[in-house]
Amino acid sequence: QVQLVQSGTEVRKPGASVKVSCKASGYTFIDYYIHWVRRAPGQGLEWMGCINPKTGDTKLGPRFHARVTMTVDTSVNTVDMELSRLTSDDTAIYYCAKNSRRLNIAARDRFDPWGQGTLVTVST
C-alpha cells in the first residue's frame, strides 16, 4: 500500500537548522509531488511547499521562501525538507503528504496519504 514514513523527533536550539525525511513506498515515487505541511501548537495546518521528485523543482509558500530547502534522493525514494534559522515559532509537527494528481500539480489537488508526522521542538 502507499505509505510515507518520516524520520523521528528532533530538538534544536534557536538559530539552528533541522532536516526531516520522508520515505515513500507503494507507488511510482517520481510520478507524484510531495508536499510539506506543519501544525504548530494551538494552530491549524500550514502548507509549506512541495517538490517534484522527478525534477527536483520546488514550489514554496510565501512564508518559507527564504528558509526552506527541499531535496530528493530517487535511489531511496526519499524527500528531505530542511528548515533553517529556527525560532520557537517553528516548534511544530511536520508532515509530508503525497499529491493526488500524477505528474503535475494543480489548484484543485488534495493530499493523500500523509506521513505520520515529525515533532520538531525549538528550545534553548
Added chain:
Amino acid sequence: QSVLTQPPSVSGAPGQRVTMSCTGSSSNVGAGYNVHWYQHFPGKAPKLLIYDDTNRPSGVPDRFSGSRSDTSASLAITGLQTEDGADYYCQSYDSSVSSWVFGGGTRLSVL
C-alpha cells in the same frame, strides 16, 4: 490566523448529526477552488475524508458528507459515533497567495 475559518469545536451525542463549517473568501472557496476535508487523530497521520467538495474516498462511510456554497463549505456527520471524535480540517487553494490553504481545524467531541 488561518485563511479558512472553522469553528474551534463542535459536539454531539452518539447517533446525532453534526455539521461544521469552513468559511473562505473570493480568492479561495469563492473563486471556485475545491474544498477537501481531513480527519486527524492526534499522533496519527491526517486522513483524507472528503475530496472535491462532496466525494468520499473508498472506505469512508457514507455517514460523512460534504457540501459547498459560495464562499463556504460544510462537513456533515450523521449517526455520530464515539470514534468520530477527532480534529477536522478543510483545505482549498488561494490565488492571492498562490498556495494551498487550510482551516484552523474543528475539534469534534462526541458526548
